[in-house]
Amino acid sequence: xxxxxxxxxxxxxxxxxxxxxxxxxxxxxxxxxxxxxxxxxxxxxxxxxxxxxxxxxxxxxxxxxxxxxxxxxxxxxxxxxxxxxxxxxxxxxxxxxxxxxxxxxxxxxxxxxxxxxxxxxxxxxxxxxxxxxxxxxxxxxxxxxxxxxxxxxxxxxxxxxxxxxxxxxxxxxxxxxxxxxxxxxxxxxxxx
Numbered sequence: 609x610x611x612x613x614x615x616x617x618x619x620x621x622x623x624x625x626x627x628x629x630x631x632x633x634x635x636x637x638x639x640x641x642x643x644x645x646x647x648x649x650x651x652x653x654x655x656x657x658x659x660x661x662x663x664x665x666x667x668x669x670x671x672x673x674x675x676x677x678x679x680x681x682x683x684x685x686x687x688x689x690x691x692x693x694x695x696x697x698x699x700x701x702x703x704x705x706x707x708x709x710x711x712x713x714x715x716x717x718x719x720x721x722x723x724x725x726x727x728x729x730x731x732x733x734x735x736x737x738x739x740x741x742x743x744x745x746x747x748x749x750x751x752x753x754x755x756x757x758x759x760x761x762x763x764x765x766x767x768x769x770x771x772x773x774x775x776x777x778x779x780x781x782x783x784x785x786x787x788x789x790x791x792x793x794x795x796x797x798x799x800x
Contacts (some may be wrong), residue, residue: 609740613755613785626700627689630697640673655672659679659693761788
């Protein structure tokens with residue numbers, strides 16, 4: 609399966625804020641710009657006019673705009689970004705250093721209160737990817753953490769144990785193409 613996944617546009621008021629599943633607004637012009645970029649790419653490469661999006665508006669609204677251009681769009685909760693629990697929508701500066709240190713020291717297994725660990729996040733992503741193992745191309749609008757985790761799954765890397773092993777985020781609106789052969793990657797999620 610080939611996955612074509614674009615990162616959503618930059619949300620409004622995101623600077624310095626911890627946001628994973630926080631539903632942040634995006635400037636309408638930026639949403640339209642990404643939808644038009646995807647439309648052109650699909651036309652140029654003769655890809656199916658079907659796209660998967662997360663229920664967060666920074667992804668969902670791109671799918672809705674594409675639907676106006678004749679696309680079929682599907683909403684999948686599995687595409688949502690990692691859940692930072694009580695850290696969501698808080699300034700990084702207001703999150704206690706002790707909690708950040710605990711997260712960095714237990715990067716794969718730590719979850720902020722009511723949140724999701726990186727291990728749980730990888731399992732969720734692996735499940736969604738495994739459900740789409742046919743040879744059809746899949747198009748999606750997703751989130752930086754999700755894209756990074758999918759890239760690591762594709763590269764057969766284990767869930768990172770230390771924060772320094774987490775890759776730099778893809779840019780807003782950036783396309784990532786993954787040629788996934790998940791049937792050979794079933795044991796990937798073991799922690800090293």
